[in-house]
Amino acid sequence: MTKELYDLGEQPPLGEVPATMHAWLIRPERFGPPLEAFQKEVVDVPTIADDEVLVYVMAAGINYNNVWAGLGIPVDVIGARNKAGEPERFHIGGSDASGIVYAVGKDVTNVKVGDEVVMHCGKWDRNCPTVVRGGDPMYSPSFRIWGYETNYGSFAQFTKVQAQQCMPKPKHLTWEAAAAYTLVAATAWRMLHGWGENAVKEGDVALIWGGAGGLGSMAIQIVKAAGGIPIAVVSGEDKFDYCMKLGAKGCINRNDFDHWGMLPHWKDDAAYGTWLKGARKFGSAIWDVLGERRAPNIVFEHPGESTIPSSIFVCDTGGMVVVCAGTTGYNATVDLRYLWMRQKRLQGSHFANAVQSNQMNQLALAGKLDPCLSQAFTYDEIPLAHDLMYRNKHPHGNMAVLVGATDFGQGATAPEPVALPHPTLPEGDAHTTPRIVPHATDRELLPE
Numbered sequence: 001m002t003k004e005l006y007d008l009g010e011q012p013p014l015g016e017v018p019a020t021m022h023a024w025l026i027r028p029e030r031f032g033p034p035l036e037a038f039q040k041e042v043v044d045v046p047t048i049a050d051d052e053v054l055v056y057v058m059a060a061g062i063n064y065n066n067v068w069a070g071l072g073i074p075v076d077v078i079g080a081r082n083k084a085g086e087p088e089r090f091h092i093g094g095s096d097a098s099g100i101v102y103a104v105g106k107d108v109t110n111v112k113v114g115d116e117v118v119m120h121c122g123k124w125d126r127n128c129p130t131v132v133r134g135g136d137p138m139y140s141p142s143f144r145i146w147g148y149e150t151n152y153g154s155f156a157q158f159t160k161v162q163a164q165q166c167m168p169k170p171k172h173l174t175w176e177a178a179a180a181y182t183l184v185a186a187t188a189w190r191m192l193h194g195w196g197e198n199a200v201k202e203g204d205v206a207l208i209w210g211g212a213g214g215l216g217s218m219a220i221q222i223v224k225a226a227g228g229i230p231i232a233v234v235s236g237e238d239k240f241d242y243c244m245k246l247g248a249k250g251c252i253n254r255n256d257f258d259h260w261g262m263l264p265h266w267k268d269d270a271a272y273g274t275w276l277k278g279a280r281k282f283g284s285a286i287w288d289v290l291g292e293r294r295a296p297n298i299v300f301e302h303p304g305e306s307t308i309p310s311s312i313f314v315c316d317t318g319g320m321v322v323v324c325a326g327t328t329g330y331n332a333t334v335d336l337r338y339l340w341m342r343q344k345r346l347q348g349s350h351f352a353n354a355v356q357s358n359q360m361n362q363l364a365l366a367g368k369l370d371p372c373l374s375q376a377f378t379y380d381e382i383p384l385a386h387d388l389m390y391r392n393k394h395p396h397g398n399m400a401v402l403v404g405a406t407d408f409g410q411g412a413t414a415p416e417p418v419a420l421p422h423p424t425l426p427e428g429d430a431h432t433t434p435r436i437v438p439h440a441t442d443r444e445l446l447p448e
Contacts, residue, residue, distance in 0.1 A: 009406040015113045021045045023156030024382050026070050026091040034386035037070030046152045046160045053163050054103040059179035060154035061096025062385045062399040069093050094154030095121040095147035098178035108163040116169040119161050120182050120357035121146045137353050164354045167361045175411035180398040181371035185218040189360035190352035191322045198320035202227030207296040212239035214398040217372040219300050220246040250289030263309040263333035283314045305329030320345040372397030
């Protein structure tokens with residue numbers, strides 16, 4: 001007979017769902033730093049819709065979005081859902097997870113009870129006109145990040161997700177390692193593979209900001225797997241070895257430069273000249289890593305305000321600066337001369353759709369993508385893990401916490417052979433598009 005509530009680590013019989021569960025909750029009355037915002041409670045196990053799956057969570061990944069959720073800024077996610085008609089005055093976070101399927105809706109065909117899965121964090125309404133027409137679900141007004149913009153994430157014994165979010169768990173990974181990579185790796189995959197003629201390909205140079213972070217560590221490996229040449233930008237030489245082991249051609253210490261920040265006005269000759277000197281020095285550091293005068297075909301951006309001017313400056317003619325965040329601020333400035341005269345692309349990117357997430361996961365299944373799990377925590381340490389991230393004291397790579405798994409190192413067996421993905425481009429795009437060579441009049445804009 002199914003119990004009303006199972007202790008943490010006491011796995012219910014497969015397919016038997018209790019009425020209640022243990023979970024870490026955020027409530028509006030305790031918005032603040034993670035050690036204050038997160039508290040353990042017992043709540044009802046969520047019910048699932050026809051296209052949804054209930055997963056028994058074995059481990060969960062840690063991402064900054066639930067530091068934001070706990071703070072209640074920049075968005076009160078609970079208040080936003082209440083305005084949309086959802087009644088719960090609490091938030092269960094967690095946007096990465098590994099686990100076991102315990103129940104499926106009547107329309108679910110891609111997974112069954114007992115399957116071991118990892119989950120990507122993109123949710124959307126399958127009946128949205130954009131989706132029904134075959135458009136990219138990332139452009140649907142119904143798109144939400146599971147476990148941040150939606151409730152019932154992975155910091156609980158059970159989570160509910162759409163069936164399309166479920167992907168096979170790599171058999172060679174532990175539960176905690178499998179829980180650590182999907183959000184950042186899928187985000188990096190779309191940034192690098194999702195933009196037509198600017199998708200990374202063999203021989204491309206990719207400049208990767210934050211190479212030792214969770215997102216950057218995935219980007220290095222994805223560029224390397226495509227035959228590209230990753231160069232990591234990091235905050236100190238102590239991170240060089242880490243990035244090199246992941247496949248970086250070389251590393252640049254951003255603290256060797258002092259020209260960061262918003263672009264001076266072009267009419268201020270002295271200030272602009274100082275910035276230009278710093279930007280050219282930064283471009284020269286890229287050449288030093290490569291051993292030749294080549295500019296990056298792709299610049300993998302997320303710092304934003306402090307770095308966008310230099311990223312656009314050093315990017316190759318016909319190349320792309322692709323950005324998914326603004327960790328140093330959002331008011332990025334651009335010298336449009338470098339954008340139009342050298343026909344560069346400044347492209348925004350946000351998470352990934354189901355096709356791209358599964359393409360990324362093929363790399364993980366084949367053992368070609370290291371989750372870069374730097375530290376794993378117990379269930380009771382979920383607030384501590386977020387506090388480390390809040391105070392920028394977290395280690396390189398990614399973090400995870402045990403939930404249903406009782407010990408570290410469980411869940412790993414020999415991997416199965418898996419064919420690597422071959423991303424396809426939309427009709428009309430081609431990887432063979434010729435690079436544009438700068439005209440003589442553009443030479444003054446090139447790094448020296």
